[in-house]
Amino acid sequence: MKKLLSLVLVSVLGGAIALGSYKTFFEKDIPVYITENKDTTPLVKTNYNSNLSALEQTDFTIAAEKTIHTVVHVKNVTMSTGNPTLADLMYGRMPTRKQLGTGSGVIISPDGYIITNNHVIEGSEQLSVTLNNNKTYNAEIIGTDAKTDIALLKINANEELPYTTFADSDSVKIGEWVLAVGNPFNLTSTVTAGIVSAKSRDLSGNNSQSFIQTDAAVNPGNSGGALVNTNGDLIGINTAISSQTGSYIGYSFAVPSNIAKKVVQDIMEFGNVQNGILGISGGILTSKTADDLNVRFTEGFYVSQVEDDSGAKNAGLKEGDIIKKIDNVKITKFSDLFGYLSTKSPKDVVNVTYTRDGNTKTVDVTLTKSNAYVLEQIGVLRNAKKEDLQKFKLSYGVKISDLDRNNERTLKQYYGINEGHIITKINNVKINTIEDVRAIVENRAVNEPLIIEIVNNKGEAERYRL
Known part of the structure; x- marks a missing residue:
């Protein structure tokens, strides 16, 4: 019994000595952190709360209601x-x-x-x-x-209708908020919002368009609808989207209101569009063309040819001039030039800023009526001069000025049609001017073919079906 008690006492004493040694040599104090539950000032200050975002500042309801x-x-x-x-x-x-x-x-x-x-x-x-x-x-x-x-x-309604007023599309700025309004499903009008992404866009590749580009959602059925500013005024007619699927993917395009307004006014007054032209041809400068032409500018329209009896010719513009600005519109690409002139009529006067031999000059140019018409698959037609007609012993007809680039080889080698040939009749109607051509082409019945009579270099009249 005494041996047992001694053994227990020794065990307890040994355990106490071991525990004391661990506490002394191995165990460390564990710090305790106490935090106060209170607001702290952020390290980075922003002005988000003091200035609302552009979207919150813009009220679209007024434009939508109008x-x-x-x-x-x-x-x-x-x-x-x-x-x-x-x-x-x-x-x-x-x-x-x-x-x-x-x-x-x-x-x-x-x-x-x-x-x-x-x-x-x-x-x-x-x-x-x-x-x-x-x-x-x-x-x-x-x-x-x-x-x-x-x-x-x-349409003939028995009441006065609500209508939209035109705004100046030239004053529209990139980044400006706009609304696209359409009625694609014959329910009620739908509204989408976006910003102007770009101006003077050409989707055709042949320098014949000048669209306002926006990221406001536009889908098939919205064509012909309104693009308006935040005041509800018309700045464009929604026309196209950029898509491989046929659905909206982020880009839509509208005919600027200034162009649309000009077209409407001409249709109501003349029955067709009266375009005013400078009477020049050429191309837009790039780094490569600037090097080729040995000029120090990379922006502007390079004049390669000036038409006789044109406003540009009468004002003294020459081959080699570089047009930098028309009125207050800067010319950086062809669609800038095309878009602005599309709002002008014959006899309008524009102020042209150009450079010649390193010197900047300005001149007023009176626009003239276009004497050219693009006939699909054939090319550019112009009013024939007396000497053009006398060459073929003709008293009427229009001249083929430039062949269509896509069909030039076929027209020349297969059909024997060349620049300088005279078109005398279309669908058995005598042609005196390009206005006659325009009237026949644009007023013919749906799917009605064009039968064109052309006089060749031998003076022979041949007929072609388009």
Whole structure:
């Protein structure tokens, strides 16, 4: 028993000595941190709370309220040719079927004038317009311009209609907030918001367009709708989107209001568009062309040719001049030049700033009426001079000035058509001026072919079907 008690006492004593040694030599104090629950000042200060974002500062409701009732739904019924059956072929029939197309439009006057895209109403057999209050009216085509893709319609309502007013699209700035308003589904007008991404955009590749680019969502069916500023004033007609799928992916394009307004005014006054031209040809400068031409500028329009009897010729412009500005519009690319001149008429006077031999000069140029017309698949046609006609012993006709680049080889080698040949008739109608050509081409029936009579170098008249 005594041995057992001694053994327990020794064990307890040994444990106490071991525990004391661990505490002394190995265990350290663990610090305890106490935090106060109170607000702290951030290390980085921002002005986010003091200045609202641009989106919060912009009120879109006023523009939307002014615009939604001025935008309409356009319904276009066309007739298309179907695939003939064996019976159709046997009896010489060609089956047709109705095809429905839709788009949008913008009321621009209280008496029912409506602006839309040419491609929305092209080939129409029946045309109707539905207002935002669901009233539907038959529409009449007053006139169209395929080059700018603008068309003017008219409806007869028994009341004054809400309408949109034109703004100055030249004053629109990149980064400015805009609204795109359309009526694609014949429900009510829809509104999307975005900013102006760029100006003077050309999607064609042949320097024939000058669009406002925006990131406001625009989809098929919105063509012909309104692009408005935050005041609700019209700055463009929505026309196209950039997409491989047919759906909106971030870029949409509108015909500037200044161009659309000019087209509408000309259609109402003259029945067609009257374009004022400088009377020059050339190209835009780049680093490469500047080096090739040995000039120190990389921006501007290089004049390579000046037409006789043109405003540019009369004002003293010459080959080699570099146009830097027209009025207050800086010219950095061809669409800047094209877009601004598209708002001008013959006899308008513009101030041209250009450089010659390193010196900057300005001159007033009176614009003249275009004497050229682009005939698809053939090329550029111009009014023929007396000497042009006398060469072929003719008293009427227009001259082929430049062949279409895509068809030049075929026209020359296969058909024997060259620059300088004279077009005397189209669809058996004598041609005296390019206005005659324009009238026949633009007023012919849907799918009606063009039969062109051309006099060749031998003085022989040959006919071609386009």
